[in-house]
Amino acid sequence: MKCVYCNCTESRVIDSRQTDDGCTIRRRRECEGCGRRFTTYEKIDTVPLMVIKKDKSRETFDSNKLKAGIIKACEKRPVSIQAIDALVRDIEMRAYNGYDQEVTSQAIGEMVMEGLKKLDEVAYVRFASVYRQFRDIQTFMDELNKLLMDKEFG
Numbered sequence: 001m002k003c004v005y006c007n008c009t010e011s012r013v014i015d016s017r018q019t020d021d022g023c024t025i026r027r028r029r030e031c032e033g034c035g036r037r038f039t040t041y042e043k044i045d046t047v048p049l050m051v052i053k054k055d056k057s058r059e060t061f062d063s064n065k066l067k068a069g070i071i072k073a074c075e076k077r078p079v080s081i082q083a084i085d086a087l088v089r090d091i092e093m094r095a096y097n098g099y100d101q102e103v104t105s106q107a108i109g110e111m112v113m114e115g116l117k118k119l120d121e122v123a124y125v126r127f128a129s130v131y132r133q134f135r136d137i138q139t140f141m142d143e144l145n146k147l148l149m150d151k152e153f154g
Contacts, residue, residue: 001029001040008033049095050102061103063092070112073127079120087115121147 001011010032017026025042049061067088074084091111095103109131116124125144134140 003031003033003036004038005036006031006034011038046096047101051108052102052104054105058102061092061095063088066091066108066112069127070116070123073116073123073130074120077120077123079123083119087112087119091115117147117150 002009003011008031011029012032013027014030014037015028018024019026019041023043027040027042028037029040030037050058051061052058067084070084070087091108094111095108113124113128113131116127125147128134128143129140132139132143134143
């Protein structure tokens with residue numbers, strides 16, 4: 001790390017602390033050349049995760065968009081924001097760990113459905129009705145019957 005005062009490349013770390021967000025480390029350094037102190041910040045550099053949409057277009061993964069969809073499904077349901085945040089984090093972690101810089105919107109949708117099924121069945125059915133684009137009452141009933149069968153045997 002170059003000293004901001006004398007450009008010396010030799011410094012020693014005096015103190016390291018995590019920042020409030022927990023994603024960055026603040027380091028106080030002392031230059032070996034001039035003895036002055038300066039601060040550096042260290043942050044993990046992530047490769048953007050791209051989402052492949054149904055029409056084959058690509059966009060950057062956005063956890064806020066994911067969270068908004070889950071909140072909409074959980075509207076007026078007894079689901080805490082902490083539970084929603086935990087589900088979003090779980091899906092985000094699985095997407096980053098399980099795929100090579102690209103994930104399909106279908107895979108994300110299935111992860112949301114799997115999580116909502118455990119969290120709240122009504123929210124699950126709401127999300128499924130939009131995600132699976134139920135066209136008539138029969139497809140809606142088929143999904144409800146699958147949910148009931150899973151509950152009986154799961």
